[in-house]
Amino acid sequence: MSVNPNDPTVPKRVYAVTADGGRDVKWTRDVNGTIITGTGRIKVGDTTLGEGKQRVKQWAGTMFPGLAGVDILLDELADKPDGTYFRDLQVHKVLTDAGVRRDQEWFEGTLDEVRAAIVAVRQGRPYDVKRVLDFGLRPEQQDAVDITAGYFREHAAESGPSHFLWNAKMRFGKTFTTYKLAADMDWSRVLVLTYKPAVQSAWKDDLASHVDFADWEFIDRGVDSDDADSIASGADPFVWFASFQDLKGKTSDGRIKKHNETIHLVDWDAIVIDEYHFGAWRQTARDLYDPTEKALAEEEAPEDDIVEQDFGLKAKHYLYLSGTPFRAITNGEFTEDQVFNWTYIDEQREKEGWDDPEQENPYLELPRMEMYTYRMGAAAEQWADDGEFNGFSLNEYFRARKVDGAGKNDYEFKDKDRVLEFLEMLRGKLSDQQKTHIIAGQKPPFPYESARFSAGIRHTVWYMDDVAACYAMKDLLETHPYFKDYVIHVAAGTRAGQGAKAKKPVEDAIAKAERDGSAGSITLSCGKLMTGVTIKQWSAIFMLRSLKSPESYFQAAFRVQSPWAVTRAGEPREVVKPTCYVFEFDPNRALSLLAEYGTKLANSEKDVPEKVLGELINYLPIFAFDGARMDQLDATEVLNWASAGIGATALAQRWNSPLLVDVNDTTLQKLLDSPDLLASLEQIEDFRNLTTDVSKVITTNQKLKATKREKAEKGEPLGDDDKRTSKENASKRKEIREKLQKFIARVPVFMYLTDHRESALVDVITSLDPALFERVTGLTIADFEMLASIGVFNAQHMNFAIHQFRQFENASLRYAEEDPTQTLQGRVGVWDTVIESDDAVPASAS
Known part of the structure; x- marks a missing residue:
């Protein structure tokens, strides 16, 4: 018809x-x-x-x-x-x-x-060539607007500015949702500050392209100072975008830069701190940078935190945006009613449970992630580094070097045959040694062999350690009998461009693969495109480097979780990418990071780690190939696997880790503001001059920050005296940390002293005989409680270390004939909380 x-x-x-x-x-x-x-x-x-x-x-x-x-x-x-x-x-x-x-x-x-x-x-609006977007808010975005606006209005009468944090996963839509919040609050003067200037395009594009913001103006460094002043003094609402790096700089005579003067004169309705986590990561944030961009990493991931007081700006409200704000939450910077949480778990739970027949599922096109880990085999153990666990290192396995007398980008792997063997493993072609361990009839799926991955591996990104490894891999792939049918693109080094400029060549490589009918494309990166960039065709990431922190690991992993769907008239949306994949080849490191990530999610949501980890892997299933078979892991098995490669020596080393003690300026200031605690600590020989030392570290650091800003504005490096002062201050801070670590090193004593394994260790310690505790540690229980309350002991890392200890202890107490899969059961006390193992959400067996 x-x-x-x-x-x-x-x-x-x-x-x-x-x-x-x-x-x-x-x-x-x-x-x-x-x-x-x-x-x-x-x-x-x-x-x-x-x-x-x-x-x-x-x-x-x-x-x-x-x-x-x-x-x-x-x-x-x-x-x-x-x-x-x-x-x-x-x-x-x-x-x-x-x-x-x-x-x-x-x-x-x-x-x-x-x-x-x-x-x-x-x-039904007037034509505006710039207004090409007209989408609306998703339910969780509307919730963020409603909850945040409610909080700000409730605290509007307070004397100081109110603060709120969006702990929202990548691809939450923070720019658009922030602008909708501004409209809801009737704001007209909004300042956006960020450590990552590259996100400027997202803030500008949403404001300039969406029909809802036709009356708004956008100001950034590209706008003339006089024009910016005119906009700021006009009646129309505006957003001013600036980087911390620029705003903190001064002229040669110590004055504010001319183009930033107006920023300090405006009474802002709100100041938005974007990518808030980035400045807080410090060294671990630099995992996400191309090694050739050291200057950019230094600028965007500074050694020093920047806080509100550093700028002297006036604002009614502060909104903080981050996908991984774990440190801020752990440090108590925000109370529970000041945080809106939206995690990958929340997103996938809503996607799975959507039951509104009147509205199409808004989460349908957001793919589920799956992780496949592959143990490389006993022969790979020689490829170790001198890192924390002195174990297998992907960075060493794929170490490359310059080819003597060759061109600028000619590199080769130190052990080419080993890497060729790895490429064969990706196709399911195993070495004779590997074949002997495979259980009969249970060969696991490999990325470029199994039909289940055929759509997922068409366009992939391989994340490597450095530029040399990227170019060495390119040469190997382009001459390989199988991989030569893929379009290989190197997004690494200075030639690839920075930020958004590195995106178009990747899109061109993908388009070439589609146009020429190639097998697909492989993008090789060692940092570029790992934050703030979306390539919708990427459906899998190969983690071929050893990262240090869960924040940097999952920032990279979530690059492939971008939505991709098409809609036909009268039909439901067709999801082109329902599943995306993380392929991992260092299981111990990856699952340790996953366990730590789950612990941090739990802390941010005020929940028990094993329960949150269980729910996480319900939506992000983990399949582990241990050299013989591949199994799907549940929460306790992830924790077991993460601990399996850590023996007694490494566990002991963990209790000497500097991560267990926080001596940042915030914590040291809290210590300085506790005179009774300082007086008590100074009775201990090691802490005779603690007040003087802490005061000097804080004061010197503030002076150094001011000097760095002044020098940066002039384009001058730090002088020798400043470098010497910085080194001495770092040494003094390290000395304070090491002294505090002596208390932590005695914690395992109390794990052995108590049979109350179901109680949090903090509670066990505070219920002990006070005289015994003071003899062992040199601290009174009251002093210990105070140190814990001000954040000197890092609860996240303490919880993780104690849980690993319990897992190791549990395994060592089993008899040989017992079920080797038996794990911790019931209530298990860690540092400041109790894990309810029975609450874990198990993943079904594969």
Whole structure:
């Protein structure tokens, strides 16, 4: 039965295409005396057939067999908010009214102009070539707006500014949601500060491109100072974007930079701190940088924290944005009612449980992650480094060197045969040694062999340690009998560009693979594109380097969790990427990081680690190949595996780890503000001069920060005296930490002294005989409680260390004939909480 396309209730799609013979046509347009030039003609049409491609085949199939030479630029539902549908004729009228020349359905214009015309028709708004977006808030984004606005209004009468944190996973949509919060709060003056200047484009694009923000202005370094002042003093709302690095700089005479003067004069409705975690990661944040970008890493991941007091700005509200703000939450910077949480667990739970028949699942296109870990075999153990565990190192396994007398980017692996063997393993071609361990009939799936991964490995990113390894791998892949059919792109080194500039070459490589019918594409990176960049076609990441922190690990891993779906008229969305994959080849390190990540999520959500970890791996299942078979792990098995490679010596070393003691400026200031505690500590020989030492560290650090800012503004390096002072101050801070670590080193004594394994160790310690505790540690129990309360002992790392101790202890007490999979059961006390093992959410066996 034929349908009437003019019936507004009939589902339709609108599409835009270009083709050979039209794509290179140059055109000129006079718009109110302004000459606009461009290249390419675009046809805009509509269809009721279900997909634009079907309609294009009807009229172009003869001229362009197989649609070779035709590019479909846009294909989307022609729907309106009221549920009716519009026609291409309405889009044509908007374009011609805007001065876009047409020849039948072909227009001499840009794709953005077509998008803007579609948005204008759909929303019933005036045409604005910059306004090409019209999406709305997802439920959790609306919750963030409502909860945050409620908190800010409730605390509006307080004398100082109010503070709120969004602990929201990558791809939450923080820029758009922040702008919607600003509209809800009737803000008109918003300052966005960030450690990562590269995110400027996201903040600008959302404001400039979405129909909801047509009245807003955007100011950044590209706006002339006089124009910025004029906007700031005008009636229209505006957003001012600046980096911490720029704002903290001063002129040679110590004054604020001219283009930043107005920032200090405005009474801001809100100051937004974006990528808040980044400055707090310090060294671990630098894992995500290309090694050739040392200067950028130094600038964006500074040694020193920057706090509100450093700027002297005036604001009614502060909004902090982060995907991994674990340190801020652990340090008690935000109370429970000051935090909105939205994690990967929340997202996948909502996706799975969506049951509203009146609304399409807004989470449907957000893929589930799966992790596959592969133990490389006993022969790989020689590839160790001198790191914390002195164990297997991917960085050493893939170590590369310059080829003598060769070109600039000619590198080779130190052991090429070993890497070739690894490439064969990816295809399921195992060495004779590996084959002997495989249990009969239980060969596990390998990435480039198993059909289950065929869609996921078409376009992948391989994360390596340095530029040399990337180029050495490129040469190996391009000459490999199997991998030579993939388009190999190196996104590493200075030639690849920085930030968003490194994205287009990757997209070009993917487009080339699609156009040429290649097997797919492989992007090799050692840091570029690992934060703030979305490549929707990436469906898998190969972790071929050993990272140090769960924050940096999961920032990289979530690069592949970008949504990718298409919609056909009258049909549900088709999800192109329902699952994405993390392929890991250092199981002990990866699962330790996963366990630590779960612990940090638990702390941020005020829940028990094993329960949160169990729920995490329910939505991020872990499959582990131990050299003989592959099994799906549950929460306790993840914790067991993470601990399996850590023997008694390494556990003892963990209790000497500097991570267990926090001596940052915030903690030291709290210590300085506790005179009774200081007086008590100074009775101990090691702490005779503690007050003087702490005061000197804090004061010197503040002076050094001011000096660094002044020198940076002048483009000058630190002088020898400043470097010497910095080194001495770092040494003094280390000395304080090492003295405090002596208390931590005695904690294992109390783990052996008590049979109350179901109680938190803090509670066990504080219930002991006070005289015994003081003899062992030199501290009174009251002193211990105070040190714990001000954050000197890092609860996250203490919990993880104690749980590993319990796991190791549990394994060592088993008899040989007992079930080797037996794990910790019931209530297990760690540092400051109790893990309810029975509450863990088990993953089903594979």
